[in-house]
Amino acid sequence: MAAYVGLTKPRVIELLLLTTVPVMFAAEGGVPALGLVVATVVGGALSAGSASALNCVWDRDIDEQMRRTRRRALPRHIVSPVAATIFGVVLGVLATVILLVWVNALSAGLALAAEAFYLVVYTIWLKRRTTQNIVWGGLAGCFPALIGWTAVTGELAWPPVVLFAVVFFWTPPHTWALALRYRDDYAGVDVPMLPVVAPPAVVGRQIVLYTWATVATSFLLWPVAGTGLVYIVAATLLGAVFIAEAHRLWAKSRQTENPALMDPMRLFHVSNLYLALLFVAVAVDPLLG
Structure with a gap:
């Protein structure tokens, strides 16, 4: 269980949620509804965890060689690439459903776009090709501010x-x-x-x-x-x-x-x-x- 939790990169999730919830307060002009905050937090956490897990699958070859990442579950062969992929996809589906049903379609779409951007644009396309990888790939980490606002207001x-x-x-x-x-x-x-x-x-x-x-x-x-x-x-x-x-x-x-x-x-x-x-x-x- 700890290995699967590690695949989601909990510290990254904490940072992303820290840029989501405060924006909900700003959008509300006060304290937003607790149920809405919980749904947004859970959906956002699952979405970020999904992107991180799939990132770990793609980067498992270099993670095994780097000091900072070699203790992750995939380099240590605690979790197989297939199992990690299934885990990441399931988290992504759950996140989309939760945000779609209990928040709104715009927030769900933004979360899905952020996940796709992080995995495809940053992880697969930019990371190993250009020095500007983190500049443009980092756009995925900016989406929580938009998601927090749209969760409350339904619009940008x-x-x-x-x-x-x-x-x-x-x-x-x-x-x-x-x-x-x-x-x-x-x-x-x-x-x-x-x-x-x-x-x-x-x-x-x-x-x-x-x-x-x-x-x-x-x-x-x-x-x-x-x-x-x-x-x-x-x-x-x-x-x-x-x-x-x-x-x-x-x-x-x-x-x-x-x-x-x-x-x-x-x-x-x-x-x-x-x-x-x-x-x-x-x-x-x-x-x-």
Whole structure:
């Protein structure tokens, strides 16, 4: 059972749900119906778990060679590729049914599109072919903001599009920091992540640019959604910390090419904290406003 749960990448699911539920509060302008939140969370979790399981099936050859992934169920041959495929497909079907029946067709369609995009566009097409793999492949992780909003309102609007863009710009610095730490792993399996094919200083500069874009985009929610003081203060303080850490990593990358001395995981963890607290502010702002 633990092996099958591991196939769903629970930490990724946690992050995706963290960008879903707060948007539901923003869409409602308060506390959304509990039943709707539960259905959206369960459907979203199953959809993300399905995409992750099928990703594990496709990437099992390189996962077996990388330190970060070699302990997963497929490289250890605890679960067979056929069983994992069936598991992933079943989760995807259940997710679609739950969202279709207890949420709405638009949310179900968006979840299905995100799953297909992650598996086909990112995993199969981009990941092993281009340094821009995570930039465009990361679009799949932006869909929860849209799903959370449409679950409540039944339609798209500009506020979730802004939050979609925030996650889009946030994904490269978050992922490239991790890729700097495991650069040799990616190089060993010929996955052309940017830190594999570009000098650390170039990666550091790109991280800074995308971080500034993330923070700048986060402020667009103020005029678009009419957010209050809670969100504005949170976006300012969190953005300042995120930008400072990105510049710290860039400065380190110009001094050394040793990932251990750069400590890229520090930015990785800061980026997680940034996104989590920013979306918490999205949820809290209408409650206090």
